[in-house]
Amino acid sequence: MTLQEIITLLNAEVLGTKADTDCQVPCAFASDLISDILMCTKEPTLLLTGLTNNQVVRLSDMIDVVAIVFVRGKRPLQDVIEMAEERGLPIISTRMTLYRSSGILFNAGLRSCKI
Amino acid sequence: MQACVAVKYSMADYWNIAPGMENALKECFSRDAEADVTLEFSIPEKDFNNAGKGSSEVKNLLKRLGVDSEVLRRIAVASYEAEINVAAHSHGGEMTSLIYDDMIHIKFIDEGPGIADIAQAMVPGYSTADDLVREFGFGAGLGLPNIQKNSDALHISSAAGESTLLEFLVFFAQ
Ligand SMILES: Nc1ncnc2c1ncn2[C@@H]1O[C@H](COP(=O)(O)OP(=O)(O)OP(=O)(O)O)[C@@H](O)[C@H]1O
Ligand SMILES: [Mg+2]
Numbered sequence: 001m002t003l004q005e006i007i008t009l010l011n012a013e014v015l016g017t018k019a020d021t022d023c024q025v026p027c028a029f030a031s032d033l034i035s036d037i038l039m040c041t042k043e044p045t046l047l048l049t050g051l052t053n054n055q056v057v058r059l060s061d062m063i064d065v066v067a068i069v070f071v072r073g074k075r076p077l078q079d080v081i082e083m084a085e086e087r088g089l090p091i092i093s094t095r096m097t098l099y100r101s102s103g104i105l106f107n108a109g110l111r112s113c114k115i
Numbered sequence: 116m117q118a119c120v121a122v123k124y125s126m127a128d129y130w131n132i133a134p135g136m137e138n139a140l141k142e143c144f145s146r147d148a149e150a151d152v153t154l155e156f157s158i159p160e161k162d163f164n165n166a167g168k169g170s171s172e173v174k175n176l177l178k179r180l181g182v183d184s185e186v187l188r189r190i191a192v193a194s195y196e197a198e199i200n201v202a203a204h205s206h207g208g209e210m211t212s213l214i215y216d217d218m219i220h221i222k223f224i225d226e227g228p229g230i231a232d233i234a235q236a237m238v239p240g241y242s243t244a245d246d247l248v249r250e251f252g253f254g255a256g257l258g259l260p261n262i263q264k265n266s267d268a269l270h271i272s273s274a275a276g277e278s279t280l281l282e283f284l285v286f287f288a289q
Contacts, residue, residue, distance in 0.1 A: 034199075035257035038192045039264070042185075051252040055163060055199075061171035062191035 001025050001110050003067050003090055006046065009108055010069065010094040010101050016081045019090035025066050027113040030102045038063060040115040048101055052076040057083045057091075065089065071098045129233040129271040136267045139286060143218065150213035150220070152176070158201040158208050158225075163251050166202040169210045170194035177219065182287050189265040190285045194221050196258040197281050201225045203248045205279060218267075222282040231275035237263070 004021040007014065014021065030048035031037050034055060037047060041063045048069045049056060057080055059065060067090040070076065075093050076084075084091045094101055106112070132140055154176070156169030174191040182190075194210075201208040201223050208225025230236050237259050244254030263269050266283035273279040 032252055033255040033257070034252040035196065035255040035261055038196065039257055039261050042188065049252075053163070053251050055167060055251055055253075058167040058171065058195075061167070061174060062195045063188060 001105075001108065003046075003092075005108075006067075006069070006105060006110070007092055009104050010092070010096055012069065012092040012094040015070075015075065015091045015093055016085045018085050018088060019067075019092075020088070021090060023066060023090070025110065027111045028102070028105055029113045029115075030098055032098075034059065041065070041113060042115075043113060045113045046105075046110070048098060048105075050074055050098060052080065054080050054083055056080075057087070057089065060084075060087060060089050067092065069094060069101060071096060071101050126272050126274045126277060127233055129237070129269075131263050131266075131269045133267045136286070140268050140284070143284065148215065150215055152212075152214040154212040154214070156198075156210045158198055158210055158223075160202065160205065160207040161247065162202055166199055167195050169212075170198050173212045173219075173221070177214070180214075183289065186285065186287055186289060190219055190221075193262045193265040193283055193285065196261045197221070197223045197283070199253060200258055200281070201279075203244060203253055208278070217288065218284055218286045220282065220284050222280065224280050225278050227276060227278045229275050229277040229279055230271070230273040233271050233273060 003023050003025055025046045026044055028046040029040050032050045044064045044066050046067050047065050050071055052070055052074050070093045073095045170191055177187055205225035211222045213220040235241055239260045240256040242254045242256035248254055267286050268284040271281045
């Protein structure tokens with residue numbers, strides 16, 4: 001599935017510029033706990049989260065995050081958006097809840113990342 | 116009574132050596148080579164705007180040196196968890212990365228308040244993280260287990276009221 005398809009399915013808004021929405025997304029993981037995300041992400045993964053602080057972008061320095069979906073209409077502050085831009089990391093925001101977004105993507109065939 | 120007091124205030128040590136790494140580790144203790152590269156970062160207390168930068172710089176350097184990407188991920192995750200722990204749970208500290216041709220040794224030394232019961236701190240899910248720390252998404256109680264899982268050797272030395280030393284080794288060849 002491409003990120004563009006995900007944006008359409010979640011009726012999401014792309015934050016920041018320079019995002020490559022044609023990129024392929026092989027799998028996803030959803031969590032609001034940093035250590036949980038670090039423990040479970042071993043391959044290129046789409047991250048769905050309600051966290052919007054700078055550490056959620058910092059995570060992408062450590063592990064292979066393909067893109068971040070901020071759920072429930074949450075938006076990070078401008079400096080966090082800029083951090084993502086510097087890394088070429090696409091970030092998008094959806095009004096849907098974590099549960100609903102995950103369910104929609106799962107039903108559309110996006111698999112869970114291997115843990 | 117006096118013995119009890121002595122036990123209470125002596126530093127406790129915790130070791131974990133990944134299965135199969137015992138010999139590599141013995142060999143590593145017996146050599147006295149200087150590190151090829153040493154990197155130092157200070158980690159101020161509760162500075163979550165900058166916490167994690169040290170680990171990402173170490174990862175970038177190792178990437179340029181051609182370290183395998185899966186090994187890089189393990190080093191970065193273990194280092195980041197330890198760096199965040201110093202920022203989140205201590206009064207601040209230092210991170211020193213010693214890079215050799217076949218492995219990395221990263222040491223974190225902080226200014227206390229120390230870990231009273233290291234075995235308990237290692238239990239997945241155990242956390243004393245305060246509200247500010249939790250707001251950032253920390254406090255799952257999975258950081259130390261994550262460091263253990265991703266390192267070839269882990270050593271923690273601490274006690275209540277003392278500084279904490281946490282150091283780990285990761286070999287570049289899998
Ligand atoms: N450097 C440190 N100084 C003092 N206490 C520490 C230190 N590192 C860890 N601890 C203690 O050990 C506990 C467990 O640490 P661990 O990293 O496993 O979980 P956490 O930091 O609470 O949550 P998480 O890492 O999942 O965000 C901490 O809550 C804290 O009580
Ligand atoms: Mg931790």
